[in-house]
Amino acid sequence: MRSIASLISIVLISGFSNIFEVSAQKMDFELNVKNPGNPAEKHSLKLSSLGLLEAESEIPLRVKLFIEKIDGGELLKFEITALEDAYFNLSGKYSLSNYTYExxxxxxxxxxxxxxxxxxQDAPSARVSTDWLVREDRLSTPLTSAYDPISGKGTFLMRTDLIENLALTTHDRGEVILSGGSDLGALGFGKSQGNTFLSFSFPYSEAPFSYIRKLTLAPSVTSFHFLEKGAVKEISYRLENFESLDFSDFVSRVWHKSFDLMKPQALKNQKFTDHEIKSLLTQYFKSSxxxxxxxxxxxxxHLETETCESVPILEVGFIGRVLLNAFNALQYGEQYNDKELVSMGNSVFSSYEENGFNAHGFIREYIDYRKNEEPDSYSIRRQSEGIYALLLFLNYEKSKGRQHVNLEKKVLNLLEQLKALQNEDGSFPRKFKSDFSLIDETGGSSPSAVPPLVMAYHYFGKGEFLESAREVALYQEKFIIAPSDYFSSTLDADCEDKEASLYAATAMYYLAQVTEGKERDHYRDLAKKAAYFTLSWYYTWDVPFAKGQMLGDLGLKSRGWGNVSVENNHIDVFIFEFDEILDWLGQETGQPEFLTFAQVIRSSMREQLLPHENNMMGIGKVGYYPEVVQHTAWDYGKNGKGFYNDIFAPGWTVASIWELLEIGRTTGFFEN
Known part of the structure; x- marks a missing residue:
């Protein structure tokens, strides 16, 4: 990296042409200076010919901007020098004069x-405000960006410093002074005179609200960094413009640039082998x-993280994944001669074969035995995930020479029932009742039906299931992938989410397993488009934690973990077989980035927070992998950044990590 002196020489030799070029784009700056116990003083800063950001009145800091031309853009570097002890917050806006906000x-x-x-309404959106500024640790890559579909041009502003340190504050709203050195800033966007701007702040600010809890918008916050007289603080950003075909292409290009600039690497020094991790996860099966x-x-x-005491709730599909866990227990038990696991797995499937379907043929997907409640509400996602596990079981049993004719009939009947719910446009309703009346007719969860439909086509040899899956694919392409409208897949939120694009990519991956030629290639291309949106949710960097925040004290590296959704702003290990889809895309397209990032995900998720003897990771029992990992200033209801929520769902986390370790399960199913 070039020194400050060389950057100054660049500015001097070029006659400040770069500075004036950026200035022409209407960059506006504001410096807030706080005297403890008093409201901060706001100073508008103007860029001088010497690169100084100057206020109309005297300020206790000297702020200088250096601009260096780099491939594809500009590097903006701010040098902040304290002329006397000062508490400050520096913010800026980069106007995109040709991008109308509308x-x-x-x-x-x-x-x-x-x-x-x-x-x-109670989550961040343009309905609440046109202008937003958010902490960098909320973002999978610390950048803000905008795309103009009229001109096909896009712009991003990325923080390029190492963001390693974080200081605590005593309050989470208003003007707050950081308790020590901190690297965390904020990024955002907004509307000015009908046009769009990108914005930044250092240290972090959040406005007009801070999203502190699930569906809870809190008052804004502005933090202040202390600089001792003579001390210097430097912050840097990369500004870049490029053309894209559409928003989907823009997202893919932003991800590639994020990958290239952040350079995420797989975690080294893994403690456990895959077999050892599975052995620890089996403790969850035996205890739960x-x-x-x-x-x-x-x-x-709905278990307590502190005790992990069992709760008499059975849930097929998300979030309990009872049947998938039963299959994993059975398969592992037979492989390693663990009779207890084999007995448990077989008992679960036998009980569901006998009592797990209701009178209408649907899987009894959620039963709360504490309250004796079984809601008349069914979802295409849970039903599909149940069928997926049942077909894995049936296919495995057939390979062992064991037949389950009655269960096969029930699965076939269930598939027929679901086909009756399929709309003319190929979609499935998100939620429905046993009498086929609809609770939620939106089609965002439709891709989750494709894997079991394709599996059923292969297992039963019935072409009608493949045709049904193809109809979903047509719906996906037209209404989800082409408009990049990925939403409403998860069941505990209704918003833009990671799982919608993950399931869209997975659906196309399954169709590519059983088709050929141009049709297969088309599904591959659609899987790739959806996968970029999925990738955009996964962290390319390691967010900072303050001392005393448990996750940081445990050494958690967030790279490779995925943000959940707009509504649920935490990270988790929802991956299942998506890493294999990335491997497949890398091999099919010749793009090694997919393969590299798949390895980042595997290395980061597999064991970092796995509770084991001598390090329980803040969880009550061995093998109960945590769920709501709160990496930013948000919580699901309790405890905040650096800790878990007090309630969690290890059923799906254990199933996800297990499938992460099961390389070749899908391809093996279709080769059988």
Whole structure:
């Protein structure tokens, strides 16, 4: 990296042409200076011919801007020198004069897509405000960006410093002074005179609200960094413009630039082998197994992180994944001669074969035995995830020479029932009742039906299931992938989310397993487009934690973990087989970035927070992988950044990590 002196010489030799070039784009700056116990003083700064950002009145800091031309853009470097002890917050706006706000499609990766209009009123969206400034640790890559579909041009502003340190504050709203040195800033966007601007702040500010809890918008916050007289603080950003075909292409280009600039690497010094991790996860199976009379299963939802005591709730599909966990227990038990696991797995499937389907043929997907409640509400996602596990089981049993004719009939009947729910446009309703009346007719969850439909086509040899899957693919292409409208896949939120694009990519991956030629190539290309949106949710960097925040004290590296959704601003290990899809895309397209990032994900998720003897990772029992990992100033209800929520669902996290370690399960199914 060039020294400050060389940067100054660049400015001097060029006659400040670069500075004036950026200035012409209407960059505006503001410096807030706080005297403890008093409201901060706001100073508008103007760029001088010497590169100084000057205020109309005297300020206790000297702020200088250096601009260096780099490939594809400009590096903006701010040098802040304290002329006397000072508490400051520096912010700026970069005006995109040709991007009208009405048309602009905005991207804060992992947090904001277009204008977040799929999100509810109490989550961040353009309905609440046109202007937003958010902490960098909310973002999977610390950048803000905008795309103009009229001109096909896009712009991003990325923080380029190492963001390693974080200081605590005593309050989370208003003007707050950081308790020590901190690297964390903020990025955002907004509307001015009908046009769009990109914005930044150092240290962090959040406005007009701070999103501190699920569906909870809190008052704004502005933090202040202390500089001792004579001390210097430097902050840098990369500003770049490029053309894109559409918003989908823009997202893919931003991801590639994020990958190239952040250079995420796989975590080294892994402690456990895959087999050792599975052995630890089996402790979850053995500890959470429940015999509830008519049904058997694993306690996987609504447990307390502190105790992990079983809760008599059985949930097929997200979030409990009872049947998938039963299959994993059975397969592992037979492989390693663990009779207890084999007995548990077989007992679960036997109980669901006998008592796990209702009178209408649907899987009884959620039963709360504490309250004796079984809602008449079914989802295409949970039903599909149940069928997926059942077909894995049936296919495995057939390979062992064991037949389950009655269960096959029930699965076939269920598939026929679901086909009856399929709309003419190929979509499935998100939620429905057992009498086929609709609760939520939106089609965002439709891709989740494709894997079991394709599997059923292969297992039963019935072409009608493949045709049904193809109809979903047509719907996906027209209404989800082409318009880049990924939303409403997860069941505990209704908004833009990671799982919608992940399932869209997965659906196309499955169709590519059973098709050939141009049709297969088309599904591959669609999987790639959807995968870029999925990738945009996964962290390319390691967010900082303050001392005393447990996740930081544990040494958590966030690279490779995925933000969940706009509504649920935490990271988790939702991956299942998406890493294999990335491997496949890398091999099919010749793009090694996919392969590299798949390895980043594997290395980061597999064991970092795995509770084991001598390091329980803040969880009550061995093998219960945590769920709500709160990496930013947000919580699901309790505890905040650096900790877990007090309630979690290890059913799906264990299933996800297990599938992360199961290389070749899908391709093996279709080769059988």
């Amino acid at each position: 048309n602009a499609q905005l991207l804060l990766p992992g947090f904001w897509y277009r204008k977040n209009l799929r999100s509810p 197994y429940m015999d509830l009379g008519e049904l058997k299963g694993f306690s996987g939802a």
